[in-house]
Amino acid sequence: xxxxxxxxxxxxxxxxxxxxxxxxxxxxxxxxxxxxxxxxxxxxxxxxxxxxxxxxxxxxxxxxxxxxxxxxxxxxxxxxxxxxxxxxxxxxxxxxxxxxxxxxxxxxxxxxxxxxxxxxxxxxxxxxxxxxxxxxxxxxxxxxxxxxxxxxxxxxx
Numbered sequence: 001x002x003x004x005x006x007x008x009x010x011x012x013x014x015x016x017x018x019x020x021x022x023x024x025x026x027x028x029x030x031x032x033x034x035x036x037x038x039x040x041x042x043x044x045x046x047x048x049x050x051x052x053x054x055x056x057x058x059x060x061x062x063x064x065x066x067x068x069x070x071x072x073x074x075x076x077x078x079x080x081x082x083x084x085x086x087x088x089x090x091x092x093x094x095x096x097x098x099x100x101x102x103x104x105x106x107x108x109x110x111x112x113x114x115x116x117x118x119x120x121x122x123x124x125x126x127x128x129x130x131x132x133x134x135x136x137x138x139x140x141x142x143x144x145x146x147x148x149x150x151x152x153x154x155x156x157x
Contacts, residue, residue, distance in 0.1 A: 003027040003028045004028050004029070004048075004049035004121060005030075005031075005046075005047075005048045005049045006029070006031070006048060006049060006052065007030075007033060007039060007042055007043065007048040007050070007051045007052070008020050008023070008030060008052050009032070009033045009034075009035065009036060009039035009052065009053040010034075010052075010053070010054040010057070010083070011034055011035050011054060011056075011057040011058060012054070015054070015106075016032050016034070019083070019113065023114075023117065026114065026117075031048075035057040035058055035060055036057055036060030036061060036062060036064055036065030036068075037060040038059075039051070039053060039060075040060065040068050040069070040072070043069070043076055044073070047073075047075075049079065049121070049124070050079050050080075050081070050120055050121070050124075051076060051079050051080040051081070052080075052081050052082075052117075053065060053080060053081070053082055053083070054083055054084055055082055055084035055086050055096075056084065056085075056092075062082055062084065062092075063092065063095050066080065066095075079124065081101055081102040081103065081120060082096060082101055082103050082104070083104045083105075083106060083108070083113075084096075084103065084104075084105065085106035085107075102119070102120060
């Protein structure tokens with residue numbers, strides 16, 4: 001697998017920079033944002049392969065970011081994961097469960113972070129492969145129908 005463009009959104013500079021450093025050492029192109037508002041602006045300027053977002057942040061929290069993405073950039077929804085210490089908090093727990101987005105609880109290890117990124121990349125690649133295979137099948141069917149239309153037209157002459 002190649003390397004990914006990853007956006008890390010967290011209001012805590014130490015966490016944000018540590019995640020960026022770890023993933024950068026793995027060869028990923030990592031950008032950071034200090035809150036959901038900053039992250040949403042960056043997503044609007046350029047798409048990312050993966051988005052790792054904290055839940056509890058000033059200005060715009062992870063849940064509000066997700067709702068904005070749902071309306072403005074729905075393709076990003078399958079690319080987001082939440083890194084949070086609030087996975088079991090009543091306010092966020094139900095939301096996280098309902099989104100089905102991957103969640104990495106704080107504190108986490110470097111291995112757990114890398115595992116999350118690898119799993120998300122694998123899922124996206126397999127979904128992309130399935131989409132490509134479906135597209136190829138549709139193209140083959142279209143080509144076959146075109147051939148049959150020509151063949152049928154020619155056989156009547």
